[in-house]
Amino acid sequence: MATTESAATRAATQRYLTLFMARDWVHPSQPPAYIGAFAAMAAVDVASFDHLLAPRAATSAVLTSRDLFALLAAYQVGVPGATLYLGRLFKELTSSGATLHARTLTAFLDALPVWFERHGGDRIDKLLPGYRRRRLVHYGLILGNVDILSCFETCHVLQITEQDLLLAGEHGHLSIIRFLLPRISVVHASMIMHQAVANGHLDAVTALHQAGGKASEAAYAEACASGHDPVVRFLHDAGYRYFPASLVADAAAHGHLGMIQFLHDIQYPDLDAAVSIAADCGHMEIVEFLFERRPYLWYAKRSKAPAVSSTDEHKMALNLLVARVLGTRDLFRLVVSFQRGCDKDTLALRQLLRAIDLTADDVLETLPLALAPVHAMFPAWAAARGVEHIDMYLPSKLFRHLVCYALVCDNVSALRELPIELSYHDLELAGLHGHPRIVAFLIETYVHAPHLLRITLKGAVRSGHVEALKQLHAAGVDVPDGCFQIACERGHLEVVEYLYEHHLGGVDGGGKHIVSQTTINGHLPVLRYLHARRFEGFDKFALRYAVELGHLGIVQFLHEIHTEKMYGLVYDAVPGGHLDVVRFLHQNGYNHDVKGVLWYALTKGQQDIARYLQEETALKKRWSRFQKQVSIKFHDLKKAITRR
Known part of the structure; x- marks a missing residue:
């Protein structure tokens, strides 16, 4: 039942x-x-x-x-409308790709107290878990919204971490700082102050300093470098003196006028150097300020006139007079209006030229790449101002850079206008690049000193510019001895042919040395040309150089012309791992001890060569065994035929 x-x-x-x-x-x-x-x-x-x-x-x-x-x-457990609304607002705040929605955050904070009043703090963890509260706290710190912090504190769920303190200092909202100060220690206040100083938040720094916070040396130095002069002034008055070594240069180069004014007020040493730096970087307001506040900059250099520098009293009076007259901004502008000045394009060109180091050891190789930005800018700059006015816009210390640019980039017009004598390196540079117009200009310029053009001719031979060589030779420039050897060693076949046909540059001497160096550098076409002209030096030593360096084409060529063989030549190809050379020598009957070469290859770590020789040895043994078996068969067959 x-x-x-x-x-x-x-x-x-x-x-x-x-x-x-x-x-x-x-x-x-x-x-x-x-x-x-x-x-x-x-x-x-x-x-x-x-x-x-x-x-x-x-x-x-x-x-x-x-x-x-x-x-x-x-009496149901479902989700009330207020809860659904808060969830929808939070989803909008944290949606993918969303920015910081201040309006949405405000709406969320307006609805949260109503929800909290009805449901109490016991259910706050279900509505906003810890990771959600962390994100909302970050939004409040970034946007300066204190209400969200107050609301979470009322709900007893507010937790402030070191990351939050750094974020509060980075954005520097004074309302946030005032909210946090009663709730944190002095150590934590110093953490916030470090970020506030580095980011230039003066109000936040003032409040934190009054609360006992301390700024680090690094933060003060960063504020100086970033040009936050109000913060730097405040902390300087408070006793901070952590100035970085490059303070003046950084302030002048980046145009931080406020920092320059501050440094002038505290009589910071070496501030006079900021004038030239600011002028080079185009910060005219700094130049005007320093000339107005420090009139002695107008006459910083001593005069060479005896009447001016006769007595110290006269010099002091003259300095005071100049300071009073020229220290006015209006007069400064009037004087500048009659000057050509230095525009931004000229400043940029100067900076590009100064960046080229002409004292480097590899300057001849690096110049084309270093001069590429100059070449992209100079033609338009010269067309706008006139190439004949180069000396009016550019200082004389940059003329050497411009000469290098003209020689490398084939700018004859600039080279004509530069009032500077060409040096040995300039003449060599002209030959290395071999521009016909530049060579013609040099021939015209040094018509009465052709011996100087031998430097240019030698540079043309080194770089293989046969047209420049022909120009100079036709102009009567003597070809120095050794040019033929240089052309052979560098593999310039056209230059070699021209010099040989005209019997120039030491063609008749040093045959063995020329062949050896050409072999070492791997210039096969030149070797073929020299052999066709019956040059000496094609011997076993040239073959050895080619084997050592792995020049297979040259090895094959020397083998074709029946160069004298050397026993054990294969050994020389092993250290460099030249398997193709080893294979060629082995297959073409060059005598060597296979087992010895195999062991030598293993000791040198050349596994490929050792594997090849091992396979060849095994193949040779099988072939020998096969030949022996065939010989026995033929012998038996011959016996059988004889008996019949």
């Missing part, structure tokens, strides 16, 4: 639960609690429940009442 009643109870409970869920009376996410409740009710009186919940005509009229629905919903 009990079993039957229990089964009936469970069936009735399931039926009532289904009915309630179908009418949205029960929250669908928590049926287990309601199943127990209905089971208890069914145990009391199932028949009464059937009677009460049986569908009748008045049922729909009762359950569609708004008040009754609100009363029933008040």
Whole structure:
């Protein structure tokens, strides 16, 4: 009987639960609690429940009442509208690709206290877990919104980390700083002050200093370098003196007028050097300020006139007079209006030229790349101002740089206008690049000193500029001895052919040395040309050089012309790992001890060569065995034929 009643109870409970869920009376996410409740009710009186919940005509009229629905919903576990609204706002704040939405954050903070007043602080963790609160705290620190910090503190869920302190100092909102100061220690205040000083937040620095915070030397130096002069002034008045070594140069180069004014006020040493730096970088306001505040800069250099520098008293009076007259800004502008000055393009060109180091050891190789930015700018600059006015816009100490530019980039017009004598290196540079117009200009200029052009001719031979060589030779310039050897060693075949045909540059001497050096450098076309002209030096030593350096083409060529062989020549190809050379020598009958070469290759770590020789040795053994077997077969066959 009990079993039957229990089964009936469970069936009735399931039926009532289904009915309630179908009418949205029960929250669908928590049926287990309601199943127990209905089971208890069914145990009391199932028949009464059937009677009460049986569908009748008045049922729909009762359950569609708004008040009754609100009363029933008040006892459910579902999500209220305020909670849904807060969740939607938070999702908008933290959506992918979203920026800091100040308006959305304000709406969120307006709705959060209402929610908290209704639901209390016990359910704050369900609405905003720890990681969500961290993000909202960061937004508040960045935007300067104190309300969110106050709200979380009211809910007893506010946690401030060192990262939050650094973020507060970086953005420097005074309201945030005032909120945090009563809640943190002096050590934490110093952490905030470090960031506030480095980022130039004066109000925040003032509040933190009053609270006992200390700024580090690095933060003060960073504020100086960044040009935050209000912060630097305040801390200087407070006793800070951590100036970086490059303070004046950085302030002048970056145009930090406020820092220059501050350094002038405290009589910082070596501030006079800022004038030239600011002028080079185009910061005219700094130049004007320093000349106005320090008039002695106008006459900083001593005069060479005897009448001016006769006595110290006269010099002092003259200095005072000049300081009074020229120290006015209006007169300064008037004087400048009659000057050509230095425009921005000229300043940029000067900086590019100064960046080229002509004293470097590899300057001849690096010049073309270093002069590329100058070449991109100079033609347009010269066309706008006139190449004949170079000396008016550029200082004489840059003339040597311009000469190098003209020789490398084939600018004859600039070379004509430069009032400077060409040096040995300039003449050599002209030959190394071999521009025909430059060579023609040099021939015209040094028509009475052709011996100087031998330097240019030698440079043309080194670089293989045969046209420049022909120009200079046609102009009567003597070809120095050794040019033929230089052309051969560098592989300039056209130059070699020209010099040989005209018997120039020491063609008749040093055949063996020329062949050896050309072989070492791997210039096969030149070697073929020299051999066709019956040059000496194509011997076993040249073959050895080619084998050592792995020049397979030259090895093959020397083999073709029946160069004398050397025993054990394969050994010389092993240290460099020249497998192709080893294979060629082995296949063409160069005598060597295979086992010895194999062991030598293993000791030198040349596994490929050792593997090749091992395979060749095994193949040779198999071939020898095969030949022996064939010989025996032929011998037996010969015997059989003889017996018949």
